[in-house]
Amino acid sequence: MDATKSSLLPKPKEGLKKKFVISAMIVSNFIAWSCLSLMAPFFPIEAKMKGLGETVIGLIYSSSELVIFLMSPLMGRLISTVSPRFFYITGILVIGVTGILFGVLDKSPPYVPFTATCFAVRMTQATGVASLISASFMIASQNYPENIGTIYGILETAVGLGFMAGPAMGGGLYQLGGYGLPFWVLGGCTFACGLASWILLPAKQRTQECSATDDKDQSVWTIFTSPWVWFGSCTNICAYGAGLIWMPVLSLHLKQFHLSQVAIGLMYTIPPGMYAITTPLWGYLIDWKIPPPVLILTGLILLSILCLVFGPAPFLPLQNDMVTCVVTLVLMGLCMGPVIVSSIKCMVEGARNLGFDANGANFGVVGGVVQSSVCLGTLVSPLLGGSLTERFGFAWMMVAGAIIALIPIILFGPFLAYVAYDKCKSKAAKKNYDTLNGEVTVDNDIVMTALK
Structure with missing residues (x-):
């Protein structure tokens, strides 16, 4: 094989690095979305005991979607000023910490204090989710620009499986150890995944493409x-x-x-x-x-x-x-x-x-x-x-x-x-x-x- 053709082939280390990054994103998205969805089977029961009605419980659930809807474009814009890696790791860590915090909310006084803390923690967790998904989309588009459909489909599989597994694991852990155990286990796993990503992911994700000083900085x-x-x-x-x-x-x-x-x-x-x-x-x-x-x-x-x-x-x-x-x-x-x-x-x-x-x-x-x-x-x-x-x-x-x-x-x-x-x-x-x-x-x- 001549030098011209060999220079056109991808470097083995570069290919392995891309596969590792996508594999880490799959695992992180699965654990993070499991942590977000685990409360479905048992939280209404605990909320009822704190004096909340169905409407307020529904609003606590939907508040996360509203925050993600409002914050995702902003997160996508802010990524250009720092790096996708920073927002990706920060998002996972925020999801993990807020998941652990949710496990102690049953100690909160009923009615207004419990409602306020639930909204605050849930909306903060949703901000972490917005950061994670915006950074994941960008990292995927950078590493596989010609196969974005396939990569996004794989990431969506991780998200869907997380939504499926979260309630099942949450219900089982709740039955095993009460209200706090599901949040502590999955929140802790999410936080640990964030720390692992911080240590193992490449420190530079095409920083030349992440600079806000490039010629075309779109609104x-x-x-x-x-x-x-x-x-x-x-x-x-x-x-x-x-x-x-x-x-x-x-x-x-x-x-x-x-x-x-x-x-x-x-x-x-x-x-x-x-x-x-x-x-x-x-x-x-x-x-x-x-x-x-x-x-x-x-x-x-x-x-x-x-x-x-x-x-x-x-x-x-x-x-x-x-x-x-x-x-x-x-x-x-x-x-x-x-x-x-x-x-x-x-x-x-x-x-x-x-x-x-x-x-x-x-x-x-x-x-x-x-x-x-x-x-x-x-x-x-x-x-x-x-x-x-x-x-x-x-x-x-x-x-x-x-x-x-x-x-x-x-x-x-x-x-x-x-x-x-x-x-x-x-x-x-x-x-x-x-x-x-x-x-x-x-x-x-x-x-x-x-x-x-």
Whole structure:
């Protein structure tokens, strides 16, 4: 092998370093999101004993999503002034410390003091999550710029598995050792993961790309000049809004089948489990040039149909049985994967078209906007699900979910049609140009022919 070709090959140490960084991010995201979600099975019980009502308990849960929604773009911008490594490690450490602190809140006086401390600790923890996810997105984009779909799919798998494992581990540890044990164990593991990342991760993550003094230092608002970013954000919000609208009322809906609490808990794990398992596959397929808009449109249409079946919609001649519920939840999880990963790809490409790839620091803004759209969807969907079910019932609530899933198609259908028409027109023009210049393509070889 000559020197020219060998110089083009990646250095073995560089490849190992990238794999180690991504592996550390996978483990960190899994543990961090497990710590964030572990309180679901038992916290309402403890909160009730402290005098809190269902509305306040719901607000404590949703406050984390609101903080992540508001802080993610800011974190993405601040990364450009320091480094993604700093925000990544700081985010993990904050999640771990606040997780441990949550384990002593049962010693707080009831009513207002308990409520105030819960909000304070939960919102601080959410700030750490915003820091972690924005830095993770940027580090992934720097290390694997050509395979961002695959890498993001793998990270989403870690997040989904963390959300699944967190409640299960939290419930088991709570039954084993009471209120504090789940927070102390998972919070301690998260903090230890942050310390390990501090010691083992490379001290410099392309610092030349993290400087705020680069030529192209994009504004947070610049990214919203791209229609693809708006399309991806709207898709994220509506997909999560439709795909999770049933979460706050599913247990009430399943009571008619006389299931145990364990069985009802397992039903909640079906969609995130299917989503977590399949997202790497969808990311791989998208990186292999399957058009993201095609997957988005197909997934949203199927998701809308599944919402109608899950109700079932009052105007459909369908039976409400257990088999339908299970199958529908499985298919919902499968549909969410291509829609979410494809929407991220659209937002990334829209940002690159604006020049965000010229400065790696600016790419943190993309991660912040991505996570903000995700959190807005997960924040709105439970609120809509609870209020609509209370007013109109479960079946009509799912009809609303079906409509929400179609909103991106309705709003951006003309834009996507224009893009498809323009692309076809460009291909036809190129073909005519090649023909006029005497170029004929045969088996991927270009053969010059004389004009007659």
